[in-house]
Amino acid sequence: MARPPDSLGQFEQLVLTAVLTLREDAYGVTIHAKVQELAQPKSVSLGAVYVTLDRLEDKGLVASWLSDPTPERGGRAKRCYRLEALGARALQESAVTAKRIWDEIAEVWGKELAREWGKRWGKEAG
Amino acid sequence: MTSRGPSKLAEALVAVFLPPACREETLGDLYERFTSPPRYLWDALRTVPLVIFSRMRRIVDLQIVVIQFVAWYLSVFSDVWLTHRALLGERSGLWRFAIPAAVAVVCLILDDTYAKPGRGPLAQRFLGPALGAAVALICCRTTLREWGGDLGPGVLGFLLSSGIRMWFPPITNQPQAANAPTDLVKQESAVTFADFRTFQRALAVATGVFIIAWMIARAAPPSRVVPALVALVAVYAAAGRIDGKG
Numbered sequence: 191m192a193r194p195p196d197s198l199g200q201f202e203q204l205v206l207t208a209v210l211t212l213r214e215d216a217y218g219v220t221i222h223a224k225v226q227e228l229a230q231p232k233s234v235s236l237g238a239v240y241v242t243l244d245r246l247e248d249k250g251l252v253a254s255w256l257s258d259p260t261p262e263r264g265g266r267a268k269r270c271y272r273l274e275a276l277g278a279r280a281l282q283e284s285a286v287t288a289k290r291i292w293d294e295i296a297e298v299w300g301k302e303l304a305r306e307w308g309k310r311w312g313k314e315a316g
Numbered sequence: 317m318t319s320r321g322p323s324k325l326a327e328a329l330v331a332v333f334l335p336p337a338c339r340e341e342t343l344g345d346l347y348e349r350f351t352s353p354p355r356y357l358w359d360a361l362r363t364v365p366l367v368i369f370s371r372m373r374r375i376v377d378l379q380i381v382v383i384q385f386v387a388w389y390l391s392v393f394s395d396v397w398l399t400h401r402a403l404l405g406e407r408s409g410l411w412r413f414a415i416p417a418a419v420a421v422v423c424l425i426l427d428d429t430y431a432k433p434g435r436g437p438l439a440q441r442f443l444g445p446a447l448g449a450a451v452a453l454i455c456c457r458t459t460l461r462e463w464g465g466d467l468g469p470g471v472l473g474f475l476l477s478s479g480i481r482m483w484f485p486p487i488t489n490q491p492q493a494a495n496a497p498t499d500l501v502k503q504e505s506a507v508t509f510a511d512f513r514t515f516q517r518a519l520a521v522a523t524g525v526f527i528i529a530w531m532i533a534r535a536a537p538p539s540r541v542v543p544a545l546v547a548l549v550a551v552y553a554a555a556g557r558i559d560g561k562g
Contacts (some may be wrong), residue, residue, distance in 0.1 A: 218345035236345065236359065237366025240338075244370045256341065264321050266344030
């Protein structure tokens, strides 16, 4: 019986989102690139992504396996990741909470300002 | 991305510091991100410490660490109580016993962190305590100058520590997934007949490391402790390789 997931930290949300969007191509380098893109303008180290992936794996939110070795990696295998059902649920809860926060902010400060923010940070306001 | 890769030397250097359980994928990722040698080293410097930390976080059980520390502390304390009771009355005497104990526990943690995933369970339970005992003996020599260099703290610490590891085996062989089938985890913990050959080797290695450490602790002045430690770790690493091939 799967226990309900703990609430996710912001960086965990970014990593889970990267694993979700990359699907079959989710491994260290691609996940790091995607997280870097999502976390702009902050800089993210590859090591921080590894630590978070390990923690998410321990919580049962993602699963990993080693792929076959490839020549572009010097004949070394990739550790690929996929989102588990528990991880999908945790990410869904986080997204709903983020949406609620966004709606509340837009309500108080006005939709125009919210849209302005969205453009400023490179995202379309909802 | 470029087809050129890092030099073999740079890769070998990085590989030394990476725990074997995550060496393959980390080296592969660093290789794939390679653009220039300085950039590779900078990437490795930023990545490797966090990989080591993450591996330690995964395998270290804080409760077991505390139990191990108490066991090692009691080993040093009981030896001093039996043989050099005057040390107990000294100012900060009791605190000084904590240094060899802490060093031994650090050795155990490092042994688990750098254990090869395929290492036999019995070797896994003896090699760490053997290294811990050896380093604790050498450490006793530097922190407790009045201590005569007898085997007491090492023997007792080794016995207690390996006993604790038998009851609570380290999880270094566990697959890198928390939700791995329970069968795999059980398979790892079960002791099979083939393990007894590993047991004999582990016991021989433990005895060898132990004797060397005892000789160093008895004979070498404190200034020779660092080279002695380097030699000891080299012997230990060689023993680990032999064990891995077995």
